[in-house]
Amino acid sequence: EDQVTQSPEALRLQEGESSSLNCSYTVSGLRGLFWYRQDPGKGPEFLFTLYSAGEEKEKERLKATLTKKESFLHITAPKPEDSATYLCAVQALYTGANSKLTFGKGITLSVRP
Amino acid sequence: ETGVTQSPTHLIKTRGQQVTLRCSSQSGHNTVSWYQQALGQGPQFIFQYYREEENGRGNFPPRFSGLQFPNYSSELNVNALELDDSALYLCASSPGLSGDLWDADTQYFGPGTRLTVL
Numbered sequence: 001e002d003q004v005t006q007s008p009e010a011l012r013l014q015e016g017e018s019s020s021l022n023c024s025y026t027v028s029g030l031r032g033l034f035w036y037r038q039d040p041g042k043g044p045e046f047l048f049t050l051y052s053a054g055e056e057k058e059k060e061r062l063k064a065t066l067t068k069k070e071s072f073l074h075i076t077a078p079k080p081e082d083s084a085t086y087l088c089a090v091q092a093l094y095t096g097a098n099s100k101l102t103f104g105k106g107i108t109l110s111v112r113p
Numbered sequence: 114e115t116g117v118t119q120s121p122t123h124l125i126k127t128r129g130q131q132v133t134l135r136c137s138s139q140s141g142h143n144t145v146s147w148y149q150q151a152l153g154q155g156p157q158f159i160f161q162y163y164r165e166e167e168n169g170r171g172n173f174p175p176r177f178s179g180l181q182f183p184n185y186s187s188e189l190n191v192n193a194l195e196l197d198d199s200a201l202y203l204c205a206s207s208p209g210l211s212g213d214l215w216d217a218d219t220q221y222f223g224p225g226t227r228l229t230v231l
Contacts, residue, residue: 004155032218043117043203043222044156087155091218099207099218100146100169103155 002027002092006104013078013111021073021086021107029093033071034101035064036087044087047073078111085109115140117206117223125229126194134189134226136204144168145187146220147179148203156203162187163209194230201225 005024013019025033032051036044048057050066057064061082063074073086085108089101118137126132138145144163148156158171162181176192185206191198205220 034219036222041201041225041227043119043224046219046221049219089155099144099220100158100161100171101148101156101205101220102158105153105155 002090002102004088004090004102004104006086006088006107008107009105010108011110013075013109015079015111015113016077018074018076018078021075021109023071023073023088023104024069025071025088025090026069027090027092027102031091031093031099033066034089034091035071035073036089038085038087038106040085047086075109078109080111080113083109083111117204117221119202119204119223119226121226122224123227123229125231127231128194128196130194131190131192132194132228134191134202134204134228136187136189136206136223138185138187138204138206139208139221142206142208142221143185144207144209145181145185146205146207147187147189148205149173150201150203150225152200159189191228196230199228199230201227 003026007022035047038044048064053068061076065072085106087106089103120135146161147159150156160170161168165181178190181187203225205222207220
């Protein structure tokens with residue numbers, strides 16, 4: 001069974017204080033790993049897709065990296081508007097045409113001004 | 114380009130009732146997936162529809178059912194509502210092979226429907 005574990009559960013940062021969010025996963029074969037941002041009461045907003053170990057993607061203050069067992073979301077010099085819940089999800093190879101996502105519980109990030 | 118839309122935004126039902134939630138997929142997307150998100154949890158996969166056929170199902174009982182229409186919009190139906198069905202219901206669409214290969218599997222989510230069962 002596919003599993004995704006995110007840590008820490010919550011993270012409080014001062015504005016400008018860089019940090020990393022961790023996503024550990026187990027899957028029989030990885031088709032893709034996805035990062036989403038979710039604001040309270042809203043639907044998840046797509047950030048990145050990573051397909052193979054060693055891959056990196058960047059968007060503004062965010063950078064996602066992938067190894068064979070985990071992914072990191074690095075936040076550089078965060079601002080209060082980066083406060084949100086960050087969700088990690090995996091898509092397995094064996095599901096064939098079914099491209100379901102298995103999510104972690106998310107990491108709630110709060111950035112203080 | 115219009116994103117994924119869902120209706121209604123909020124819904125309050127009582128135990129034992131039935132509910133229908135609706136989703137319009139993003140333009141050009143032929144695959145729709147439904148997820149249930151309880152408070153403080155990540156979304157849980159309910160089922161997926163591809164070209165009007167169910168294309169995979171998660172660990173949800175048969176009282177959760179769905180439809181996809183020729184225009185790729187979709188419905189989620191839940192019968193005999195239970196208190197534990199209270200959650201945010203999310204619809205996501207993906208382009209599949211009708212889109213760019215690099216983006217085929219990316220799921221784009223709607224704003225969700227908040228269902229409260231009393």
